[in-house]
Amino acid sequence: MTWAKELEELRAREALAEQMGGEEKVSRQHGRGKMDARARLAALCDEGSFREIGKIAGKGSYDEDGNLTGVLPAPFLFGKATINGRPVVATADDFTIRGGAADAGISRKMVQAEKMAHEMRLPIIRMIDGTGGGGSVKTLEMIGATYIPAVPGWSDVVKNLDSVPVVALALGPTAGLGAARTVASHYSVMVKGLSQIFAAGPAVVDGLGASYKGPDDHQRAKEELGGSDIHTRNGVVDDEVGSETEAFARARHFLSFMPEYVGQHARRTTPHDDPNRREEALLSLVPREEKQVYSMRRCLDYVFDTGTVFEIGRMWGRTAITALARLDGWPMAVLASDPSYLGGSWDAKTSEKVERFVKLADQFRLPIVHLVDNPGFMIGREAEIAGTIRYGVQAMNAVYRATVPLASIVLRRAYGIAGSAMSNAERYQYRYCWPSGDWGSLPIAGGLEVAYKSELESSDDPTATLAEIKARLDKVTSPFRSAERFNVEDIIDPRDTRPLLCEFAELAWRKLESEA
16 A cells, blocks of 8 residues: 555646646746746746745645646745755746736735745745736625735735845736735846836726826836836836846846845955055046046946946935945945936935945845045935925934944045035944045035125226136145044045955954954
């Protein structure tokens, strides 16, 4: 006597699960240019590493004798896998089964995936395609009653945000709970033209008589209401990519900088770049003309280990660059001004982006390098309407609350409250300044004529007098005058930036590893 018959039934049920929504619906999924859920899991995870959990869960069909005739699998797949050789929980919505709606299957699978990530302290990757929850009007008729909304297991989603890295890939139209699951992450990606995110889709919006009235073409309506052109530029989603394959690569890359859980240290890679490399181009990177811009991204490439800069959120909050990178193999969080956009002034969205990024670095214990060229918060009526000062102060608060080591390099400007957000001035300031440094409570050029109004008015040649005043102040504002008073710690040759930051990285990680 063996259990061979039961194992035969198990294999039959597993085979039915692998059919997903059936040949026609899988073909339709592929016809939309989308991979199916199982193909996505295979592409995301290390080859052969995915071990599915709850594979045969779903709704069985039986004949009058109680024999199994078919199975409609649950529209959510999850399991244990490895990415870059490290364990993760990988999940995928199956759009071929009623558009991925969780009411079509067993919501406990989704809940268990989140619980597994939290309790086993594993990163979780959500591949979201469809509503990922909620219900439909037809479902309500089948139930015979409505219900007060609740999201089973949402507390586990919240716990995971506090305890493990969470990555969300929007790989199709995502609405309702699917949209919420995308946003409730540490790093999120949309695929251009393939994924859209809405609180509710175009048909629901139009049906409720809301302000949006989309075009007749369904795909164009989805793009206009919630495409990646919108949500990767307003901060709802971090990054936009051109294909699913690129989305998987970015998820893997992001996780390579992360620990597996809060409390574990991120991993150093084998150094491949000379920590003492001195780039000659840094000497002329900052122009002498104060209003001339330069490429901060070039600076990042010169300073950090070659090929390691991984920028996050490039399309929104654009006056700040936020990235992960390595110094002599050590993982670091990078915050940098972008003088090529709005002159580097922090607006409301930039401040929101800075706050989120600094909190991420502090939570996962990544030392921060801040490359500073900040003329202040954005000013003017539109900036006031946007509440810039509130968001700006919240960004500064995040910097002051952060407990990870932080080093700042002042390349050029540091003015006002925004400039003071370069680091926590109440702690030891691990800071270096370039000879191009220009700082103060406000830009001198903006208040010169007001401060010296009477002198200029009484002058026979106001233009010449203004030039004389400016020449005098240029001497006063020299960064060497600040260094005389130890208002700045060190002025350095820009070419020494990388060697000094590699030294900081080693000391910072020495401190972090002593916390364990």
